[in-house]
Amino acid sequence: MPAGLGEFLRSRRERLTPEAVGLPLGRRRRTPGLRREEVAELAGIGVDWYIRLEQGRTVRPSVATVDALAAALRLDDTERAHLGLLAQQTVRPLFVRETVPAAVKAVIAGLDQPAYATGRRWDVLAWNDAARELFTDFDACAPDDRNILVYLLLDPATRKLFGRGWAVMARHTVAQFRAAHDVWAGDPLFTSLAARLSAGSPQFRAWWEDHDISVGRGSGRKVLHHPIRGTVAYDFANFQANDEPAVRLTVFTPAG
Known part of the structure; x- marks a missing residue:
């Protein structure tokens, strides 16, 4: 079972307080959040089995167990869907950057409006002249820098470009990347990108530790x-x- 499931369960367990789930505070806790045995009890599953899930060991929870864990951890609909996806995962082959179909490339190139194509890792795979003029010169970027997260978090010019909306947009994009990263947990291309962003952006490090996930708008x-x-x-x-x-x-269109 890939590590993404265990990491996600642990992040959601650690953000809960006993009061939030109706448990007495009891003795002083050395670590934040609920204990593993408390989550197991709330979900109606064995403690050892839950520990195996957090450790990423080879166990596959049923739909009923996923629902019970979602209820115990007070997950919202997006988090519940993400947990279900992670629970179904098997070991994946190594990630390979996507290839943009030729017809899509032709559409992008033919548009007067700014347009670009991205993949699961937020790599910028194709773009047109209008996008290059509005955002940045992707042609001049090194291949590893042609990435929306690198652009948003490591290029100082983007904060000026997006102004007060930068933080909300950047955090939402990190949450979308976190959802994809969980699915590809342990893959070198995903872990290396997360490590690069962590090293270069204090905001990324803080948001990454929150383990928020989001779906695209x-x-x-x-x-x-x-x-x-x-x-x-x-x-x-x-x-x-x-x-x-x-x-x-x-695709971007000037607002009327």
């Missing part, structure tokens, strides 16, 4: 403070490529 609006255009607003929409579902196309 299909659309929204961003207000940018461009060095040449000034303050401009763009509506954006995300689209999934049918030929490669892991590839996501993002």
